[in-house]
Amino acid sequence: MTTTHLTQVAKHWDIFCTVVDNYGDIGVTWRLAKQLAAEYHIAVNLWVDDLNSFSHILPSLNPVLQQQIFNGVNIFQWNNPLDIDYQAGEVIIEAFACELPKQVKYVIEQLHQQPQSLVPYWLNLEYLSAEDWVDGCHGLPSTQPSGVKKWFYFPGFNQKTGGLICEQNLFNEREQWQANPKNKMGLFNQLGLSGINIDDSVISVFSYETPALTALMAQWQTSPKPIHALIPKGRSLSSLASFFTCDVSDLMPGQQFIFGNLTLHILPMTDQTGFDRLLWSCDFNIVRGEDSFLRAQWAAKPFIWHIYPQEDDYHLVKLEAFMKIYCDNLAAEISTAWCEVNLAFNQGDQHAVVNYWSQLNSVILPLQQHAINWPNNALNDADLASRLVQFVKNS
Known part of the structure; x- marks a missing residue:
């Protein structure tokens, strides 16, 4: 004692x-x-x-x-x-x-x-x-x-x-980072991610297990533009066991796998500063929980929030509440596509998530601008x- x-x-x-x-x-x-x-x-x-x-x-x-x-x-x-x-x-x-x-x-x-x-x-x-x-x-x-x-x-x-947790100089640091493409390319190189060209689409994935992720990966294989999915070992990768001939537990950071026009990269774990920079460097982020969810917002990039599942689907109530404020001033076609892809991902609806992801691509430019404007509004x-x-x- x-x-x-x-x-x-x-x-x-x-x-x-x-x-x-x-x-x-x-x-x-x-x-x-x-x-x-x-x-x-x-x-x-x-x-x-x-x-x-x-x-x-x-x-x-x-x-x-x-x-x-x-x-x-x-x-x-x-x-x-x-x-x-x-x-x-x-x-x-x-x-x-x-x-x-x-x-x-x-x-x-x-x-x-x-x-x-x-x-x-x-x-x-x-x-x-x-x-x-x-x-x-x-x-x-x-x-x-x-x-x-x-x-x-x-x-x-x-x-x-x-x-909301936000360091005083965070937004300035992010803007300086995103202003120079050499920063993201240097980060990808530092993380051992090869074969990424500056104009390729890069998506970070830090989700819970869900068949919706498997469906999106299958769709990304046929993308007209190269897509790189960056995934650490853990719960996201467990959803993708069918993509590999080996056990996912045997995968190692730095490995990459090509499926059509999709390249899947195994990420090393990083500290919080490194994780922020990763989110700043990607075109789209799939995140989970609370900390990553907020950092995805501060990254000023479009995202999917995979909220922690709760009994009686109460997590969907929380998701709906956030989507309501996030989409408050968005045009209907943009907010509908973004909300529906988030709902489908959280419900594990493979057909719907693919359908609404396609719709999301058609409104990605105004969604990107909204993601840039959102952090200052949210910080209040x-x-x-x-x-x-x-x-x-x-x-």
Whole structure:
């Protein structure tokens, strides 16, 4: 059992995260921790229960060390119970209802008996959603049995919510990157992707398993223009087992396979900066979850969002809510094609996804322009970290 300090809070923030679906939750919390440290000079302790999965997006991380520092963030192995001496920070963030360790709850409850200035501010960072009910729930407190208040912080797409994760200089960096085609060609070369010409269509794929992906791949083989599909090992590739004579688990980064006018490239895993640049460099991105979904929007390129499946198809409600705001000012023929291809992909409808992909190609130029305009509109003048810091100050 570790010791705890109950007399005061330290001048840092604690963020607790359990790794779900390998990269989604940790992707969001790692970006937030880095931004708080870099832009607001906040000392951040990031507690993570699965450093091995975390290391896939932070390759220099050592999964066996209990404590290490990257990008100014203290990263701790979160074992349950905690086996590291714990002192509460000014703010304690429970990412995505991950359930704080008992020792941490005990510290919060004990400090609750102290003067208000010594009580940590306890937040639950929720998942991103475009649903209408988020506006009314963002920022609400929940009083725990001990009398301690936990506040619910909801990311979102309007000024009534907690905003969206976006680093201050991200859009400038993206524009500079996309202004020079040599950047994307250099990245493809760095990733070991050969045979891509500057005018070829390049599509990144980071989805869950779905027969819709198999159908699209079959269609892309007959494309009049060369298409390169960039796919890392994992769940997307598992959908394509029928394309290979070997087991997909035996495939290696750097390998490529040609099927008609489609070349399928096996991607190596990359860190978050590399993933952003990959999305910036492709013509179309298929993404999943929350972190990749938002980064695809910031890439200013057309995309498909493969949302995490939920019981009773509730994920489709979330998808519909986002599509409604994304297509708010789009012409009907553009919004219909984009919405239907997203729905078909999420429903695994092979016939429909092929049909609507063809329709999408006919409106791709105005869709590309919409993708360029969208990020500034979605950001609503303030990113999540800025709103979060202000939220804590105001409270």
